Amino acid sequence: MESKAVQILRSELESAGGRAAMTSLSVKVKWGQQNLQGLGNIRKFLQKYPEVFSLDGTTVILLQHSQSQEEEAPQTASKSAPLKAPMQDDGKPTSKNSAKAPVPVVAAG
Numbered sequence: 001m002e003s004k005a006v007q008i009l010r011s012e013l014e015s016a017g018g019r020a021a022m023t024s025l026s027v028k029v030k031w032g033q034q035n036l037q038g039l040g041n042i043r044k045f046l047q048k049y050p051e052v053f054s055l056d057g058t059t060v061i062l063l064q065h066s067q068s069q070e071e072e073a074p075q076t077a078s079k080s081a082p083l084k085a086p087m088q089d090d091g092k093p094t095s096k097n098s099a100k101a102p103v104p105v106v107a108a109g
Helices: 002-015 022-028 042-047 063-072
Strands: 019-021 053-056 059-062
Touching: 002 019, 002 022, 002 042, 002 059, 019 022, 022 042, 022 059, 042 053, 059 063
Parallel strands: none
Antiparallel strands: 019 059, 053 059
16 A cells, blocks of 8 residues: 555656646645555655655655656757647647658649
8 A cells, every 4th residue: 555655646646747846746735535545644654665765855856756757858958949849730749750751743635
C-alpha cells in the first residue's frame, strides 16, 4: 500500500513540475481516501522517504524529478521558442516529415 502511495504522490508531483504545496498535494491525491486511506499524516509519510521527497517548509519537492528533468530536457537559449508543436487542421501535431508535397495536376489535352 505504501509503494502505491509513493507512486501516486510521485506522479502528481511530476505533473506539477516537481514541487507542490503540501496542502494542495494532499487534496489533489485525495490523501486519506480510497487507496491512500490509513497511511496517517502526509508529512510523516513523506519524511519516511527522504530519497524520493524533500520538504521545504510546507512545499514538497520530488528529488528524483529535478535530477532526471535536467538530463532529459535541456533548456533552450531562445526565449521565443514555441512551447507547443504547430497543429494541423485536424488537431494533430505537425512535423517536418509529416508535411506532404503538393500533388501536380495534369491537364487533359
